Amino acid sequence: MTSMVAERPTAEAALTIDVEDWFHSANLKGVIARGVWEECELRVERNTMRILEILDACHARATFFVLGWVAEKCPQLVRAIDAAGHELASHGYGHELVYSLLPSEFRSDVLRSKRCLEDLTGKSIRGYRAPCFSITEWAIPILQDLGFDYDSSVVPTVAHDRYGRLPGVHAGKPVVLLRDGFYEVSISCIRLGRRGIPWGGGGYFRLIPYPVWLQGVRTILHSGNPYIFYIHPWEIDPGQPHVAGIKSIDAFRQRVNLHRCEKRFAALVRTFRWMPLCDLIDGWCVGHGNARCSLN
Numbered sequence: 594m595t596s597m598v599a600e601r602p603t604a605e606a607a608l609t610i611d612v613e614d615w616f617h618s619a620n621l622k623g624v625i626a627r628g629v630w631e632e633c634e635l636r637v638e639r640n641t642m643r644i645l646e647i648l649d650a651c652h653a654r655a656t657f658f659v660l661g662w663v664a665e666k667c668p669q670l671v672r673a674i675d676a677a678g679h680e681l682a683s684h685g686y687g688h689e690l691v692y693s694l695l696p697s698e699f700r701s702d703v704l705r706s707k708r709c710l711e712d713l714t715g716k717s718i719r720g721y722r723a724p725c726f727s728i729t730e731w732a733i734p735i736l737q738d739l740g741f742d743y744d745s746s747v748v749p750t751v752a753h754d755r756y757g758r759l760p761g762v763h764a765g766k767p768v769v770l771l772r773d774g775f776y777e778v779s780i781s782c783i784r785l786g787r788r789g790i791p792w793g794g795g796g797y798f799r800l801i802p803y804p805v806w807l808q809g810v811r812t813i814l815h816s817g818n819p820y821i822f823y824i825h826p827w828e829i830d831p832g833q834p835h836v837a838g839i840k841s842i843d844a845f846r847q848r849v850n851l852h853r854c855e856k857r858f859a860a861l862v863r864t865f866r867w868m869p870l871c872d873l874i875d876g877w878c879v880g881h882g883n884a885r886c887s888l889n
């Protein structure tokens with residue numbers, strides 16, 4: 594049963610939105626090449642505005658990791674997210690898997706997205722999330738050098754073929770100081786030893802029965818760890834085009850329960866009290882006596 598009053602467990606819940614369009618999804622990468630993005634129907638603005646409405650109705654604040662390509666196409670959307678009091682962060686520019694790039698290519702991709710968001714908002718951008726959670730160790734010093742102070746790109750699980758890894762990050766430690774002044778905030782998993790079952794969003798959120806999902810979130814929060822959730826705007830859009838010629842596993846990941854997702858997401862937002870990752874990290878730093886944390 595959904596309570597009308599948001600639950601306030603001792604641990605904290607952070608909400609994150611990866612702002613990209615349906616055709617940027619890694620599930621469709623094999624059939625929708627970057628060269629044809631311009632020809633695809635742009636649906637991200639409407640879907641993201643709907644997410645903003647859902648959050649606004651519950652006074653929830655979130656971190657929006659915006660793809661640079663989307664920010665250039667929809668500058669008014671970036672301004673709307675900022676005006677609503679949310680945190681803006683970078684999802685890179687071209688949605689390339691980090692471990693498929695040269696370090697120099699990664700650097701220019703991320704820098705382009707960061708500059709675009711900073712030019713649009715006049716605010717410094719602190720956070721980065723790798724496309725498809727494809728982070729890798731060499732990328733971290735580059736992010737710090739570019740002025741980021743946190744990354745949120747690890748799903749500490751063995752259950753997915755595309756996810757990247759960072760040493761020292763596991764399901765039992767959602768916030769990790771990776772380097773002096775630089776943090777990793779990983780996506781929530783239900784602990785299974787040091788590994789985890791993804792419990793932070795995506796196809797898992799759409800597939801697992803909602804009451805079971807809710808129970809898992811409460812288990813994480815009651816363990817004293819913060820909960821970190823993510824969603825893409827295209828996941829609340831069952832009207833997105835069907836794409837022929839993709840593998841059945843990718844079609845399943847892209848489309849499973851899209852028609853239920855908006856209602857389910859709105860219920861989750863109503864149930865807990867949410868904050869952006871910048872607030873979660875700053876609070877974590879205060880709790881751990883690290884005064885260097887808050888840059889802004």
Ligand SMILES: [Zn+2]
Binds near residue numbers: 611723
């Ligand atoms: Zn993405």
